Amino acid sequence: MKRTKGLTAALTAVTGLVACAGLIGCAGPEAEAKPETAVPDRFYSQQLDWKACGDPKLDEAGAQCADVTVPLNYAEPEGATLTVAISRIAATDPARKHGVMLSNPGGPGGAGLDFMVDVGKAMTPDVRASYDLIGMDPRGIGRSSRIQCHWPVGMGLRSAGVDAAAFAESAAAQADLAARCATEEAARLPYITTRNTARDMDVIRGIFGVDRISYYGTSYGTYLGAVYTQMFPDRSDRIVLDSAADPDNYGTVGMMQAMGPANEAALDLWADWVAARDGEYHFGTDRAQVRGAVQDLIRQAADKPIRLGEYEVDDHWLPLVLFVGLDSPQQYGMLAGQIRTLADAAAGKPVELDETLNATLGYALKARPEDNSPQMAVLCGDVAAPRDPAFYLRNVEAARATQPVFGPFSNNITPCAFWAPPAEPATQVRNSVPALIVQSTGDTRTAYDGAVALHRDMSASRLVTLKDVPIHWIFGRYENACAYSAVNTYFRDGTLPAEDVTCRAD
Template sequence: MVLRDGRTTSLLTMGAVAAVLTALTPATAFAAGDPLQRYAQQQLRWERCEMGGLPAFECAKVKAPLDYAKPAGRTIEIAISRVRAGSAKERHGVLLMNPGGPGSQGLTMPVEMEPLLPAEVRARFDLVGFDPRGVGQSSPVGCDLTEDERSLQHPYREAAFGKDVERARSVADKCWAKAGDVLPHITTRNTARDMDLVRAVLGERRISYFGYSYGTYLGAVYTQMFPQRSDRIVLDSALDPKLAWRGTFRGWSTAAELAFTRWTEWAAERDAAYGLGATAAEVRRTYWELVEQAGRTPVPTDDGKALDGDAIRSGYRAFVQVEAVTPWIVSLKAAAAGGPAAPGVPPGVVDDNQTAVTWAVFCGDTRSWPRDPEQYRRDAIADRATYPLAGDLGANIQPCAFWKSAAVEPATAVNNDVDALIVQNQWDPQATLAMAQGMRRALHGSRMVTVAGGEGHGVVVAGPSCADGAFTRYLTTGRLPAKDLTCTNR
C-alpha cells in the first residue's frame, strides 16, 4: 500500500467510500446506489487454469477499480482461482488464501494447499487463490531494476553509504518513472478492498481466510476494515501490525540475536561432532573470527562466487534451524582454511514484479519511513552495535526514503474483536514470535497456538505439526481454543 500525498478532497472521497463499505450489513453485497455495486454484479467467466494440473482447477478475472476513491475511473483485473469444496452438502463457504510477500503470486495456492489440508476442511470450503493487484496475472507492474537493486537488504559500510543512498534513490525513481500512475494504488488497504469485492462477486455474505507471512497482515487489515464480513480467519506466521513496516525490518535483528545465541549453545553441546567450540562463547568467537577472516579474504563457494564477511552475515535467518545451519558454518570454516568450496548463501533476490509491489506496499502503507538519509545512517550504526549479527541489514537506507509521495491513507490501526486463529513457530526468522504476539494483542478475539521449539517460517504451510488439531477444529466448526495454547512437535 503505497504512496501519494493525500489532498483534502481525495481523502474525503476515500473516507466516504470506506465508510460506506464498512457500514454495510453482511446480508448485502453493496448498498443500493453504491458505485461499487456494478462491480459486484459482474459475471465471472471460469475457465480451466493453465497451471496446476488439476481438471477441477478454475481461473477467472475480476474487474476492480484502480482507485477506490474514483470507482467510475480506470479499472484493473484481479486474477482469481478456485478448487470447489469436496462436498456440496457440507460446504461452508470460501477460504480465500494469500501466500505473503508482499508481491507473491497466489493464483496456484488452491493446488499447493490442497494436499496440506485435512479432508474435513477440503469438504467444507472452496479454496480460492488470487494474485494481488499489481502481481502476476493481476495487471502486473515492474520497475526494470537490476539484480543489485532487487535485493532488499544491504549491510552498512561507512565507505559504501553514498552508494547505498543512490541505489535506494534509483529504485524509487525507476519505479515511479515506469509505473507512477499505478503504484499509489497498490496498497494493503486496496488489496483488502479487492478481497471484499471478490467475496461479493462470488456471492458470499462472509469470507474465511488463510494468510501466511505478509498475508497475516493483509488478513488483519481486512478484519479491521470489514469485521462483519470476516468469518474464520487463520494467520500462519504473523507480523505485528504496529511495526509495519520499518519496524518489521528492524525487528528481524532482535530475533536474529536470540536465534544466534540459541545456536551457539546447541553447537557447543555437540562440539565433538562439529568442532566449533566447547562453550557457547567459543562457538560465538569461532563464528566472528570466520566473518572477520572472510572480510579480508572472501570464502570460495560451490556456485563460483565468494562470500565476504557481510555476505556470511546476510545468511542470519538460517540460525533458527540449528541442524541445517551448523554444517554450513563448518563448511565455510573449512573453505576459509583452504578446503573444498562451501555452499553459497541461498539467493535473496526476487524478481522485478515482486520487488516493485514489495516497495509499493512497504513504502505506501505507512508514513513512518524517515526522509533524511542521515537518520538511516545513525540507525544502522546504532542497531549494528546493539545487534551485531544483522542490525545494520534491517536499519540501512531503503527506497521508501525517496518514494515520491506519502501514503494516500494512514497506516491501518488493527484493533478489533474479530475471531482469528494465529499459528506460530517459536523460532521463526521472519515473522518472529514477538511479532506474532503483537498480532495477538491487536486481535482481541483471537487465539494463538505456539509450536514450542518449532523452527522456520511457516506452520500449516510446512506440513504436519502439533497445531493441526486446533487449525482443523476451527475451520470445520468455527470454535477457537478456549485459551492460547503451546504445543510441541513429537
C-alpha cells in the same frame, strides 16, 4: 579495507541522497483519510472465465484459474483497472460446503496462486470438504498486473555492512532502486497497497455470491487479513492468522527492527547445532566459535567479496543468506552447508554451488527470475518511512553490540526512505472480529510480541502459542498436532478455543 570513508564523510554523502526524493514524489504531506467510494456493481457481479491454470502444481491439484478486474484506484472506480489472478480448488463435498476461503502466503510480494495446495494438505478431510480454497496473486504481484521496476538486483532488503562507508553504499543503492520504480511505475505505485488488496478481496467475495469470507494468511498475510477485518468486519467469517505481524509496528522500521533480536537468538540455536557437528562443518565446537567464524566471514567478505560462480557475495548480502535459512529449524543443515561453501570459496578452495544457495543468490543478486520490487511497492505504499539516512545509521551502530550479525540488516535503510508518501494513512486495527492467531515463540520473521499485540488489538481473538520452536509459518509447513488441531477445529465448526492455548513441539 575496500571502504575508507569515516562516519562523518559517509553521513554527508548519504544525506545528499534525500534530495532525489523530490524527483520521485517524496515531498509533501501524507494524504488524509477519505470515506470509501461506492464501487460499481459491475465489479462485484462480473462473470469469471475459469480455465486450467497452466501450472503443474495447480493443475495436478485440480485447480482452475480466472482473472478478476478491479479498479486501479478505488477512489476513481470508473478509471483505469487492474487484473487480479485467482485460483480455485473446489470443496471436495459440495453438499457439506460452508463457504469460500481466501488466502495470502506473505511477503509482501508473495505470489499466492498455488499457496492453498500446500495449506490444503494440512487440513483434515472434513475441512477440505467444506471450502472452496482460493489462491490469489495480490495486485501488482505475479500474474496480477505485476509491478516491473527492472532492478539490477532482486531484493530491496540488505545489510548495512560492517561500517559507515558500507552503509553509504547501501543507501545509494536503495535510492537507486526507489528511483527506478518511480520512473517505471509512477502511475500505478500509489495504488499497490494492502488496503486496496483488501478491497480486491471484497470484490472477489461479491463475485462468489457469499456474504462473508473465511481466510488463512501467514506472515504479511496476517496483516492483510487483519486489515480486511478492520475494513470489512461484517464480511469476515473464520479468520486464521499464522505467524502474525503487529499492525501498529508494520513497515520497514519497527517490523524490521523486531527481526534483529529474534534472528540473533535463532543464530545461537543454529550455532549450537553446527558446533555439535564440527566434524562435518568445521566451524568450531561451541556456540562462540561458530558465531566467531560467521562474523569473521562477514568481515572478510567486506574486505574482498566472495566469488562464487557468477556471484560476488559481500557484507551486504551474506547476512541475507543467514536470514533466509534461519526461519525454520528444518533448514539448519542446508544453511550450514551454504555457509561452509561460502567459507571455502573465500579461502580459494574449489566449491560446487548447490541448488538452494544458487536460488537464494540468484534471487537476491541477479533478480532471477524477477526482482522483488512489488514487495517494496506494498511496504512503502502502506506506511511512510523516515527520510533521514542518519536515523538509520544511528540505529545500525547502536545495534551492533548486541546484534552483531543482524543489527545492520534489521536497522538498515530501505527504498522506502526515498519513496513517495502513501496515498492513504496506515490502517489502525482495533476490532472484535473473531480470529485464531497462531504463533511460535522463536519466529524470526514476525516476532512473537507482534502476535501478542495483534491478539490484544483483535479483542475477540484467541492465541495459539507454539513454545520454543524457531519456525515461521506453522500450518502447512511445520507439523504440530496441537496447533493443527486448533486450526482445523476452528475451520470445521467455527469454534475458537475457550481460552488461549500453549502447544509444544511433538
